[in-house]
Amino acid sequence: MHTSTSRAPADASADVAEHLTHDDRVGLLRYMLLMRGIEEKAMSLYRQGKVPGSFYDGYGQEAVSVGAAFAMAPEDRLCILHRDLGAHLIRGVEPAAILSQYMGRAAGITGGRDGNVHFGDHRVGCVGMVSMLPDMMLVAAGMAMAFKLRGEARCALTWFGDGSTSRGDFHEAMNWAGVQGLPVIFVLENNQYAYSTPTRAQFAVNPVERAGAYGFPGLSVDGNDPEAVFEATRAARERAIAGDGPTLIEAVTMRMHGHAAHDDMSYVPSEQVEEWRAKDPIDRQRARAVALGVDVEALQGEVRARIDAAADEALSGPMPDPATATDRLFHPRDAEEILLGDGRGPWSGFAARAA
C-alpha cells in the first residue's frame, strides 16, 4: 500500500490539452471572475453594513476551488470550505442565493440560519462546512466510504487549509482513507497562513509529505494555476474511480486578503504579498484566454452584469421570518427522505468527460 510521496509540481500541460476544450478554459476564467466579483460585491455590502457578522473571502485563491471543482462529475460529492466559493458556482448555485446567504436573507442557501460560506446546497451534491476545521475531511471520507461499499464509480472531495492540518481530524481522515483505500480527494489549500499563523508555526514538515505515510500519494501543484489544479484533481479522480484510493493534493497559493474583513494582515511581509500579486490566478487565466482569442472584456462585462443583477435580486429579498426560528430542529419521520441530490451544475464536469 505504501506509495512514495512526490512533491514535484504535476506537469499539467500535456494532459490538460487533452482534457480541456476551448470552452472549458474560458469556463475556468468565467468562474474565477464570478467568484472574485461576487466576493468583491459582498465585501462592499459588508462595508455598507448589509452583511452581518464577519466576512471571509478567497481573493487570490480562485484557481484552487475552481480548478478542482471543475474536474468533478455531477455524481461526485463535495464539502466546500470557506475560501472556495468558486466550487459552489460550478455546482450551479446562483449568485443571488450566495449574496442572500451572506446577508442572512430568507433566500440564502441556509435561509439565514448560517452565514458566510457556511453552506452547501444538497440539491447539487454539497454538504455545507462547519467552522470546526477540518471536520469535513471525515464527512468527505464517509461519503467516499459509502460509494466504495456500494460499488459506485463516484468520489468525494474536500478542501482544507494548512492550519487545519494540525488538528486530529486531519489525521483520522487521512488514516481512515488510507486503510480503507477510499475514493476521496483531499485538497490542501496551502495559503501560507492560518489567520495570523505562518505555516512554520503550524508544522515542521509540509503535510503533503505525510500522504505516503498513510499509504497514498501526495503531490503539490501550483495553486494559482486553475489548469494545474484541474489536471491534478482530474487525475486523482481517475485514480479514485479506478479503485486506487485517495490522493492528497497540495495547492500552493497565498491568502491575499486578511483572514476576515476586520484583519489588515499587518503580520504579512509586504514583499510576500507583492510576490504573489504578480502570480494572480485570474491574470494568468486571462492571458491564456486572450491568447485563445477570447473577448475577455466582453466576458468581464457579462460577469459584472450578472453579479449586479444578483445583488439587486438579493437586496430586494426579505429577511427570514422570526417565527420560523425554532422550526426544523428534527426531520419528521413521515417526511420525504432528503439526500444529497444528483448534481445539476452546468460545469459539474468538463466537456471532455461528457464526450
Added chain:
Amino acid sequence: MHTSTSRAPADASADVAEHLTHDDRVGLLRYMLLMRGIEEKAMSLYRQGKVPGSFYDGYGQEAVSVGAAFAMAPEDRLCILHRDLGAHLIRGVEPAAILSQYMGRAAGITGGRDGNVHFGDHRVGCVGMVSMLPDMMLVAAGMAMAFKLRGEARCALTWFGDGSTSRGDFHEAMNWAGVQGLPVIFVLENNQYAYSTPTRAQFAVNPVERAGAYGFPGLSVDGNDPEAVFEATRAARERAIAGDGPTLIEAVTMRMHGHAAHDDMSYVPSEQVEEWRAKDPIDRQRARAVALGVDVEALQGEVRARIDAAADEALSGPMPDPATATDRLFHPRDAEEILLGDGRGPWSGFAARAA
C-alpha cells in the same frame, strides 16, 4: 527540520556494552521477572474474585517498559500505559501498593479511586494514564514543553499502542512535538493487536514511518530485547537533552495474552503466538544473565518471595472508607502545592549515568 525515517533495528550491542554494567543487566532481568510475577499474582487474585472490574497485563511485553524506563533519569517524567507495569517498578513503586491498586484497596496508589494500571505515583514523577488512548502523548509533550521553556535538561516519555496511533491525539502530539522540537520520547508499543484488531485494519503504513513527516526520527527496535529498547531510549534521551527534539521508537513485540482477562484471543492465529513465544523477552535476558554467571534461580526465588510478601501485605489492607468517596474533588487553595516529585526510584537511571 526534516529528518529521514529509519526503520532499521537499532544495533544495540556496541553501545549497550558501554552503558550497561553487569548489575544493570541483572537489574533489567529482575524488573522483568518482578513485572511478570506481579501480573501473574494479580491474575490469580482476579480469578479468586479479589480484583474487581477487569484485568490487563503486559505478558510478553516486559522488555518494552523495563528497557525504556531503565534509561530515564530521576528528573525525567513518565506517563506509563496499561502494559507497562515494569516502568512503575523501576521508578520505585512498591509491589504491595500495586497489588493493593488492582484490588481497589485503600493502600493502592489511587486509594481505590481508579483501577488496574490506571495510576501514576506523582512522588516518583509519573502521571497516571486515562483510558482514552493516546491522550497521555499530549500530557507528555506538555511536560517536555515546560522543560524546554525553563531550559531544563530533562525529558518526558510515554508509551502507547499500535491501535492508539489512529486517534487524532497521536497526530496532534507528534505535530506539536515536531514543530516545537520538544524533549519527548514516544514509545510506540506495537504488539500487533488493538484488542481484536490487527494492525492491518488500523493503518496502511507503519506509523513509525510517519516520524520523518513530523520532522524527527522514527526507528524500530526489537521490543522483546530489553537491552535494545534500553539503548534506543538512552540515545533518544541524549538527543532530547541535547536539544535535538523528539524521537519515536517503535518497539516491535506481541501481546501474548488476551486484551484483558476475559479475552481468550481466539482471533490470534496460534502460529503467531508460538512464533513469539520462542522470543520471550525474559528467556532472552535470562540467558544473558546465565552467561554472565548470575545465579538466576536465586534471583527468581528472591523475586517470588518479594511478591508473596507483597500479596500478603496487600490482602491484609482495608478497603477504602466509603465516607471518603466524595472527598478531594478540588484542591484547597491554602493547601500545599503538589507537583510531580523528583523521582526516587532506585533504578531511575542506569549505573553508567551516575558514574
Added chain:
Amino acid sequence: MASMTYLQAISDGLRTAMRDDERVMVMGQDIGAFGGAFKVTDGFFEEFGADRVMDTPLAESAIIGTAVGAAVVGLRPVCEMQFSDFIACGFDQLVNVAGKMLYRQGLPVNITVRLPSGGGFSGGPFHSQNPEAWFMHAPGLKVVAPSTPEDAKGMLIAGIRDPNPVVYMEHKHLYRRVKGEVPDGAYETPFSARVAREGSDLAVITYGAMVHTALQATEDLDGASVMVLDLRSLVPLDEEAILAAVRTCSKVVIVDEANQTCAAGAQVAALIAERGFEDLDGPVTRVATPDVPIPFSPPLEQAVLPSVDRVKEACRELLAY
C-alpha cells in the same frame, strides 16, 4: 415473543433492522469477527459480512464523522462506542456536525450512536459514565435510554429508522441482569414515557437502569402507592407524561444515575418547578450521583451511585412531608 436479556434484545433489534433495510450498517471497534466488547454484534459478521459490520480504527471522531458522510448519501450507519465514555473523543463531530446539519441546511443525518453507559461493576472513572445530559444540551440530537428488553429492541429499531441523529444509551448494568419478553420481528417503541407502575401517593421519575432501582425501592414502601415513570426518551422529553404524574401524585422523586449537576434529572425538576408547581405537595426531590468521577473500588462506587436504600429513604422522607 421470546424471553431475552437486555443485551440480546439490543442484538435482536440491530439484526432485525439490518435484515429489513440494507442501508443499515454498523461501525465500531472490534465489532466484526470479535462481535464487540459486549458481544452485541456476535454473529453479525458472519451474517452480514465485513462491509456492513465494519471494524474501524481506534478513532471515535472518525467513526462519527464518516458515519455522517455515509448517512447523507444514503446509508444508515449505527456507530458503536466501545464504552459511552469514549464519545468524549468524538464529541465535536456529534455535536457540531451531526447535531446542527438539519437545522442549518435542511439535510437530515440518519445515524444512530450506541453508547454503552453506566456504572455498578467497578468500571472506574472512564468506563462508568452516563453522559446523556451533554447531548440533551446539544440541540439537534435525540437521546433515548430504554430500561427493558422490549423497549431496548423497539427503541433501537425506531432510532435507526428515525431520520435524525439518535444517541442511544444502553446501560451496561442491565445487559445481562434484566430479562423480559420481547416481540418477534420489527416493531417500534415510541420516544415517549411509559408508566412502569401505576401509583398515586408519589411518583418516581427516572430512566435507564434506575427504573429497576426505583421499582425495587418502592415495591413495598410502607403501603404507599408509588408510581414509577420510565421516561425512555430524554430528547424529546415527554413533558406531558411528567406533568400528568405530578398532577396524579403531587409528590415527586427524580432518580438519575448521572452526576447530579445539570443532569437529565435537573431538567425534569426544572420543568416540574415551572409547569407543575401548582400540583406540588412537597419539594421536588432528587437522587443522583454526587459530582465526582465514578470510583473503581466497590465500597466507593456503591457510596456514590444511587442505591435502592437511598431511593427508599428519599421516598419515605417525601411521603412524610
Added chain:
Amino acid sequence: MASMTYLQAISDGLRTAMRDDERVMVMGQDIGAFGGAFKVTDGFFEEFGADRVMDTPLAESAIIGTAVGAAVVGLRPVCEMQFSDFIACGFDQLVNVAGKMLYRQGLPVNITVRLPSGGGFSGGPFHSQNPEAWFMHAPGLKVVAPSTPEDAKGMLIAGIRDPNPVVYMEHKHLYRRVKGEVPDGAYETPFSARVAREGSDLAVITYGAMVHTALQATEDLDGASVMVLDLRSLVPLDEEAILAAVRTCSKVVIVDEANQTCAAGAQVAALIAERGFEDLDGPVTRVATPDVPIPFSPPLEQAVLPSVDRVKEACRELLAY
C-alpha cells in the same frame, strides 16, 4: 481604579497575573504578535516574549493536553480558545484528563481555560455557543462566568491562582459594551454570587451577559422591587445565596442565555424546587434560549436569545401570580 471595558479588564487581569507569577503563561491560536482574535493579549508578546505568549498550532486537544502536562510540572498555563465553540475539539482532554486527575490520583491541574462565549452579533451556530453546562456536568472542573469588568479581572486572577482547572467563560457581547471601574493591581473576586441589585418582590437569578439584560428589564418594572442575583460562579454554585434570594423574594425568574435543556438554569431551578420549595410563592420561571443552534441572521438570532422584553414579560407574569 480605572474605568475599563470588560475586555480591557480581562487583559488587565491576565497581565497582572503574568507579572506577578512567572509560572503563568498563555497559549492559543494567534495570541502572540497578533494579540488574539479579540485582542485580549494585545501587547503581551512584546512584554512577555514568545515563550510565555505562545502561538499554538490549530489543535484544541493539544492546547488543553499540553497545558495539563505543563501544569503538573509547575507552570500555570492559561489556554485561550479562539471561540468557546471550539472547546468541543478539546473536550476529551478537558473533561477526562484535566477534570479527573486530582480525584483519581491526588495531582492538581492548575490550568485556566478561557472561553469567549455567547451570541448577539450574528456569529452563527459555531461562534455563539454558551457551553458552560457541559462543564458543570463534568466533575472536577470549576466554571466561572463574570459579568462586570471588576469581576472579570478578579475572577481571572483567582482562577489562575486556583490550583484546579478553571473554565473561565467570557461573554463576547460584553467585551466592548460594558465598562466599569476596575481596581488597580492584583485582587481576587471570590467564586460566589453577588447581589447586583437588592429587591424583595422577585429575584432574577442569572450570570454573564444576562445580568445586564436582567438589570435592564427590571429597572422599572411597574414599581416592583426586583432583586438581581449575579451567580458569577457556576461551579462551585453559591447555593446559599440562591436559597437566600428565594427566602427574601419568594418568586424567582432564572435567566440563562444557553440552550434551555440541562442548562445552568435548570440546575438552579432544580435546587430551588428541592431546597427552596417552602419559600416559593409561584412557579420557578425560566427564560433561556430554546433548543436550537444559534442562527446567524439577526431576526432569527434575536428571536431565540433571551431579550429584555422576554425577561420583562416573564417577571410581570410571575409578579401577577
